[in-house]
Amino acid sequence: MTISVLVVCLGNICRSPMGEAVLRNEALKRGITDIHIDSAGTAAAHIGEDPDERRKGVPISHSARQVRASDFTSFDYILAADVSNLRALERHVGHKEGSKATVRLWGSYLSDNKAIQDPYYGGLDGFTKVYEQCVKLSNAFLDEVAGKES
Template sequence: MSTTIDLYHPSHDEQISVLFCCLGNICRSPMAEAAFRDTVEKLGYADRFSRIDSCGTAGYHVGAEPDHRTIEMLRKNGITTDHCARQVAQKDFKNFDYILAMDTSNLSNLKRIEPKSGKAKVMLFGYFDGNKRKEIVEDPYYGGNSGFTENFAQVVRFSKNFVREVLQVEIPE
């Protein structure tokens, strides 16, 4: 995939850190965090990541566990999570290599508060959609279970493409 974003490609002996971000940190981003962690473990690249976490741009649910539908979708796919919601902090821009937003609204919010001294590549997670469309991971909170099913399929696909592009490795389809 040709890129207009300058991706950070770590050397083979470097670890990288990834932070997933949505609005309240109870649906999409904790699902992405858990699915990403599971994906890199299954692909054999877990040792390439020093930290995988998630947060929200808003503090509505700080300290809460993920939405029960997120937990159920993860469980249905053999994945567990013990995440507690948190709000993005200024230090995240310095402590993470990538901050991946679920949608353009949260991306705008992240860009607005991003300090000039931050090192993180702040971008849409959907940049790694594999189709050059920059897909949005829609908020499923007010909908039915189908939104959570669609979100899960997206975050697994994006996770594989992220590993493929950032680590510059071959990943089986």
């Protein structure tokens, strides 16, 4: 059975594409290949743009897109980078119309329940922190949905 995951931030150029790439990489390290991962933003400001070049060297081929109503019926999990985006997802019409997706703050998979801070207006250090957080969150998520790492 394939697990499908959508990682969501505001513009889909920093946190969510990095989260998508890191989650995919962590799943592959565990030998998990039956997983489909994508990312999107709650806002339309960056549609069609490439991920921010400061993304810590994480390889990804992605064009920014906005969350669609169909995402709520096609993904098993929708993971929000922060509470603001979680609330936007919960207000989205797709969330109300036949949603099968579990919509959660990605940080809720760890006991600290921290949001992923937006590094867009900062320096490279912010992207490094986001990368490190995405690695931890990816493993916590995979532990819960696919079983503990051996």
